[in-house]
Amino acid sequence: MNTVHMKINGKPVEIEAGSNILAAAKKANVNIPTLCYHPDLPAWAACGLCVVKQENSPKLLRACAAPVQENLSIITHDAELYQIRKTVIEMILSTHPNDCLMCARNGTCELQRFAAEFGVREQPYEVRLVDLPKDTSTTSIVLDPSKCIKCGRCVQVCQDMQGVFALEFIGRGDHTVVSPAADLPLNDSPCIKCGQCSAHCPVGAIYEKDEIGDFVRAVSNPELHVVTQIAPAVRVALGESFNLPAGTITTGKIYSALRRLGVAKVFDTNFSADLTIMEEGSELVKRLTTGKGAIPQITSCCPAWTDYMEKYYPDMIPNFSTAKSPMMMQGAITKTYYAEKANVDPATIYSVAIMPCTAKKYEIGRDDNMHASGFKDVDLVLTTREFARLIKASGIDFLTLEDEKADSPIGEYAGAGTIFGNTGGVMEAALRTAYNLMTGEDLKNVEIDAVRGMEGVRTGEVDIKGTTLKVAVAHGMANVSTLLEEVREAKANGDEPPYHFIEVMACRGGCVSGGGQPYATTDEVRAQRIAGLYTDDEQSEVRCSHQNPEIKQIYADYLGAPLSEKSHHLLHTTYTERPLYKH
Amino acid sequence: MSAKKKENMFSRELISFIEKWRNKPGNLIMILHQVQEEFGYVSREAADQVAYMLDIPLAKIYGVLSFYHFFKTTKPGDHNIQVCLGTACYLKGGDMLVEELGSLLGIGLNEVTEDGRFSLEGVRCVGCCGLAPVLTVGKEVFGKVTKDQLPGIISKFS
Numbered sequence: 001m002n003t004v005h006m007k008i009n010g011k012p013v014e015i016e017a018g019s020n021i022l023a024a025a026k027k028a029n030v031n032i033p034t035l036c037y038h039p040d041l042p043a044w045a046a047c048g049l050c051v052v053k054q055e056n057s058p059k060l061l062r063a064c065a066a067p068v069q070e071n072l073s074i075i076t077h078d079a080e081l082y083q084i085r086k087t088v089i090e091m092i093l094s095t096h097p098n099d100c101l102m103c104a105r106n107g108t109c110e111l112q113r114f115a116a117e118f119g120v121r122e123q124p125y126e127v128r129l130v131d132l133p134k135d136t137s138t139t140s141i142v143l144d145p146s147k148c149i150k151c152g153r154c155v156q157v158c159q160d161m162q163g164v165f166a167l168e169f170i171g172r173g174d175h176t177v178v179s180p181a182a183d184l185p186l187n188d189s190p191c192i193k194c195g196q197c198s199a200h201c202p203v204g205a206i207y208e209k210d211e212i213g214d215f216v217r218a219v220s221n222p223e224l225h226v227v228t229q230i231a232p233a234v235r236v237a238l239g240e241s242f243n244l245p246a247g248t249i250t251t252g253k254i255y256s257a258l259r260r261l262g263v264a265k266v267f268d269t270n271f272s273a274d275l276t277i278m279e280e281g282s283e284l285v286k287r288l289t290t291g292k293g294a295i296p297q298i299t300s301c302c303p304a305w306t307d308y309m310e311k312y313y314p315d316m317i318p319n320f321s322t323a324k325s326p327m328m329m330q331g332a333i334t335k336t337y338y339a340e341k342a343n344v345d346p347a348t349i350y351s352v353a354i355m356p357c358t359a360k361k362y363e364i365g366r367d368d369n370m371h372a373s374g375f376k377d378v379d380l381v382l383t384t385r386e387f388a389r390l391i392k393a394s395g396i397d398f399l400t401l402e403d404e405k406a407d408s409p410i411g412e413y414a415g416a417g418t419i420f421g422n423t424g425g426v427m428e429a430a431l432r433t434a435y436n437l438m439t440g441e442d443l444k445n446v447e448i449d450a451v452r453g454m455e456g457v458r459t460g461e462v463d464i465k466g467t468t469l470k471v472a473v474a475h476g477m478a479n480v481s482t483l484l485e486e487v488r489e490a491k492a493n494g495d496e497p498p499y500h501f502i503e504v505m506a507c508r509g510g511c512v513s514g515g516g517q518p519y520a521t522t523d524e525v526r527a528q529r530i531a532g533l534y535t536d537d538e539q540s541e542v543r544c545s546h547q548n549p550e551i552k553q554i555y556a557d558y559l560g561a562p563l564s565e566k567s568h569h570l571l572h573t574t575y576t577e578r579p580l581y582k583h
Numbered sequence: 584m585s586a587k588k589k590e591n592m593f594s595r596e597l598i599s600f601i602e603k604w605r606n607k608p609g610n611l612i613m614i615l616h617q618v619q620e621e622f623g624y625v626s627r628e629a630a631d632q633v634a635y636m637l638d639i640p641l642a643k644i645y646g647v648l649s650f651y652h653f654f655k656t657t658k659p660g661d662h663n664i665q666v667c668l669g670t671a672c673y674l675k676g677g678d679m680l681v682e683e684l685g686s687l688l689g690i691g692l693n694e695v696t697e698d699g700r701f702s703l704e705g706v707r708c709v710g711c712c713g714l715a716p717v718l719t720v721g722k723e724v725f726g727k728v729t730k731d732q733l734p735g736i737i738s739k740f741s
Contacts, residue, residue, distance in 0.1 A: 165640035170649045181645035182627050182656070189642075581631075581641065 006072040007055075021052060021063035021074055030076050033085060033114055035092075035202050036151035037064035039522045040161065040508065046152050048088045049114070052076045060084075086118045092149050094125035096203070103147070103204040108519050110202035111149060132177065137185035139365060140193040140358040141206055141515075145177045148205040154178055154197035161508065163478030164308065166191035178205070181581075188582035190311055194304035194477065194506045195358030195383075195515020208358050208383050208516055212390050215352060215380060219262035224350040227338070228258050229269040229330045232421030233356040233511035234384050236532030240518040241388030242398045246525045247532030252403025254354075257396050259404065265338075268406045269353065270413030272330035273420040273429070274545035275554070276301060279571050280323040281433040281545070282562035284501055288469075289438075294318040296472075296487060296499040299426050301325040303363035304506035304515075306575065308477055313484055314577035319502075322572040326420060327353050327360055328370060330410065331377030332570040337558045338410055339373075346373060352380045354387045356421070356514035359506070369573040383516025412550040415446075415537030422530040423475035423510035424451040424458065427503040431462055431469070432544040439465045446543045454509065454523065454530075457482055459499070472499045476508040592632055597621050601636055611639065611647055615654060623663075624655035652707070660695045660702035662740040664720050669708030671715040680716055681705055683730045687737060700741065 002017040008028035015024045020043060025032050036047040043064035050063040055073035063076070075081070093115060100106050135143035150169070155178055158167040166189040170179045180189030198206040219226050230251075239248040255266045280299070287293035300306055300321045309316055324332070331353070335346040353360060364370055364378040371377060382390065391398050406412065416432050419425030428448045435443050450460030451471060456479035459472045474480045486498045507514050509526035512533065542548055559567050591598060600617050604610040614637070618629050625633075625648055634641045648654045664684060668677045681703070685691055688701050695702040709717055714726025720740055728736070 159640075159642075165642045168640075168642035168646040170645055172650045181641040182630070190640075 004068050004070045004072075006068055006070070006074065008074050009076055010073075015068050017068065019068050021061065021066050021068060021072075022050065024068050024074070025052075025063065025076050032063045032076050033117075034064055035110060035114070035149065036153065038153050038200055040200065041153060041156045042160070044152060044156070046150070047092070049085055051081060051084055051088075053078070053081065082118075085114075086120065089114050089118055089120055090124055093120060094123060095128050095130065096149060097129055097146055104142075104207035104210065105201075105204035109204060112203075128174070130177070135179075135186050136209070137187035138191060138193055138209075138362065140209055140361040141186070141195050141198050142209055143179070143186055144205050144207075145179070147203050148178055149203055150176055150178070151202060152178075153200040153202065154206055157196045157200045161476055161478055162192070162194060162196055162506065163312075163481060164190050164192055164194075167197060184581065184583065190580045192304040192307040192311070192477070192506065193359040193362040193515075196507060197515075198358060199513070199515045199517065199519065199521060208385060209361060210386060211361070211380060211382060212386050212393075215261075215382060215390065218350045218352070218380070221350075223348060225265075225344050225348050226263045226350045226352060227265045227267060227334050228263050228352045228354060229267045229272070229327065229334075230254055230258075230354040231269045231327065231356055231360075231511060232273060232418045232425075232533060232536075233514060233517065233529065234354050234387070235418075235536070236421070236512060236529045237356065237517045238384055238388060240520075240525075241385070241392075244399070245528065247528035247530075247535075249532050249536050250398075251536070252405070253398055253401040255406055256401040256404040257391050257398060258354075260396050260401075261390065261394055263352070265342075265407045266404075267330065267334065267338075267411040268413055268417075269326045269330050269355075270417035270420070271406075271410045271548070271550060272326035272333070273301075273417035274414050274548045274551050275329050275333070275571065276323050276326045276420075276426075277416055277429050277433045277545035278551060278555070278562045279329075279567060280321045281430045281437060283321055283323060284430065284434055285437045286563065288500060295497045296502045297321050298501075299430075299503045300573075300575075301420065301426060302359075302505050302511075303357070303366070304359035305477065305480070305504045307359065307362070307578070308480075308506065310575055310578040311580050315488070316484060317575045317577070319487070320575055322568075322574070324369070324571055324573045325363065326417075327355065327381075328363065328377055328573070329571045331364070331370075332372040333410055333554070333558075335373035335375050335377060336570060337554060340558075341409055346375055349375070350379050351377065352382065353378050354384070355381050356384050356511045356517045357381075357507075358383060358515040360516075367574075367576075372570045384514075384518060385516055388518065409550055409553060412548060413540070414545050414548040414551075415540035415543040416545045417548070418536045418540065419533050421511040422533050423505050423508075424453065424473050424503065425510065425533065426505075427451045427471055427473055427501065429545060430501070430503075431471070433546045434469075435464050436544065436546055438467065441465075442544060442547075451503075454527070456508075469501065470499045471501045471503075473503045475505040475510055477506045480504050591636075592628060593618075594621060598636075601633070605637065611637065611644065612651070615644070615647065619654060624658050626656070626658070630656075658695070658699075659704075661700050662720050663702045663704060664718060665704045665706045665709070667707070667709050667715070667717040667719075668705040669712065671712035672708075672717055675715040677705075677716040677718075679730060680718060680728060680733065683733050684718075684737075687733060701737070 011028045013027045032050045034050045045062040045065040051060045052063045053075040130146045132145040235251040239250045258266045284297045298319045339346040360381045416429035462469045512529035513521045
């Protein structure tokens with residue numbers, strides 16, 4: 001490692017070359033305030049809050065964008081810098097509404113935090129607010145241009161991290177807004193509802209559509225039988241909202257909290273993750289062994305990815321697994337299999353999913369396939385952030401709750417189901433079961449290191465008793481293009497497909513850092529949440545989906561076999577090409 | 584990246600201009616200039632066409648279109664009246680010309696008359712401050728304009 005030696009406020013620091021001054025300051029136990037900077041994104045020095053002084057130089061540097069240098073000596077805090085930073089905050093506040101008490105980011109806003117820390121008590125500048133309506137066109141996120149501080153994080157996320165290009169800076173100077181092209185509403189743009197913009201926005205300019213009210217009304221309606229499911233990634237992130245370290249597994253407390261909220265049955269999306277593996281794994285084996293169906297098979301459980309594929313890569317529709325996402329499978333069997341077993345009228349079931357994801361709010365109304373039970377298979381999606389607020393507002397002392405268990409018959413899960421929440425997890429879970437389907441035996445070591453890790457694109461080969469399966473994993477939507485271009489090229493040249501199976505998740509790290517997860521997600525937090533899921537897997541008695549007793553039961557009692565007619569009707573779906581812009 | 588177009592709405596000249604500029608730096612601005620030259624503005628359809636031909640996201644194109652004052656995304660009148668509001672013209676009463684033209688034509692700034700004949704725009708410095716206040720109609724320049732000359736100028740183009 002190439003290192004440089006420098007000083008932060010006189011304290012020597014040794015740091016990797018190429019780092020920025022923010023990182024050097026961190027090493028010297030100093031926090032420099034930032035608003036536009038985010039560790040996921042390239043620095044672009046827009047807000048000016050992170051200015052620092054270089055000793056013996058009149059120049060102010062932006063700590064986010066200035067690289068470290070040998071012998072550099074930096075002053076991060078003094079009376080002048082304090083005043084400059086306070087002025088920057090006051091100037092941002094002069095174009096920002098001060099209705100904090102009614103803001104979606106009240107208590108989690110980064111600007112509010114700095115205004116508090118710097119003790120802003122008056123408004124020395126002329127106030128010039130943006131008077132533009134909110135964009136509520138999508139079912140997932142709300143854009144409020146009046147709150148935007150033009151830091152540009154959302155634009156960078158949308159374009160560079162996700163490759164979606166729904167958002168752009170439109171206009172110039174005072175009149176700049178972040179919006180889709182041609183004054184279109186977000187829902188008519190290429191937006192895939194991944195919500196990464198909302199997860200990165202430092203203020204209340206982009207946030208998840210809050211639907212807590214619908215939940216509260218449903219549980220207080222005696223006519224309704226409210227049934228819930230929780231996604232894998234929620235259990236290792238929710239704790240952060242209650243000051244637990246990232247990655248803490250809180251599954252048992254979540255079940256308990258849901259019962260206290262008045263829910264009739266607590267099920268788990270992990271069960272249907274196992275079900276997805278049965279269907280998707282069987283589909284893969286069928287494609288490989290019968291030659292019917294396109295290779296590579298591509299995973300379809302991420303609704304943001306599905307939306308992206310339908311808009312940007314519709315030629316890949318034949319490659320998409322027809323298996324629905326675990327959430328939608330769970331919804332469909334809740335109102336059929338469970339309703340039948342429990343003798344509950346499915347018309348009275350209100351099915352709620354707690355998800356790490358804003359796109360899931362869109363997915364439940366994608367098309368008619370989401371009504372496979374004859375009813376709306378999932379009635380409501382709450383993100384992890386909404387769920388945390390709901391628990392707090394309901395007076396539940398989350399940290400002291402006793403761990404409880406999920407309800408039968410669709411609540412039990414194998415370790416394979418829980419790792420669906422992180423990049424590489426769906427692949428690993430599928431391989432565990434595909435091995436069994438292809439060989440009739442179980443893997444001795446179920447942990448498949450080839451598909452684990454955080455690189456944006458990972459490829460590997462897995463040996464299934466002499467058959468080599470070429471697999472690839474991509475996460476962070478912009479990373480998928482390298483893989484898909486390879487597939488396209490091979491197809492165009494009439495070559496063998498470069499891969500047999502590809503897993504894609506729209507968000508970096510997978511669902512653990514979905515657009516609806518607690519704020520302040522960084523790679524460090526991602527790693528902790530992912531470690532939490534792998535721990536949950538390790539601690540599971542059963543590691544493979546096909547060994548889950550409730551999975552065996554649903555096939556024996558109801559579905560028959562994977563890919564059966566009933567399975568197809570309830571658990572599989574179709575895809576259609578969609579225009580990038582609706583108008 | 585963008586939706587495919589079945590028919591290209593651009594003239595052969597414009598298409599070959601785009602081909603020529605395709606891989607050069609600064610190509611988008613040059614191409615959008617040329618599109619505006621051909622149509623008088625850059626319509627949504629034209630922007631879609633450029634997006635498709637250059638494989639550039641539409642959002643990027645609108646980022647540029649909305650940044651530069653020069654680009655228009657709505658159709659101007661047959662005769663676009665541009666009143667200079669640069670420093671010299673402004674001091675010499677450019678804003679008064681805008682006001683008077685507005686009441687004569689029954690439109691405000693950046694609007695088009697109902698019959699589509701005239702549109703009114705304020706611009707910054709057209710480069711002949713010695714003639715302040717200046718206005719242009721299409722490619723014709725009028726200098727040292729007074730309010731009472733305006734009906735005559737309008738009727739010249741009616």
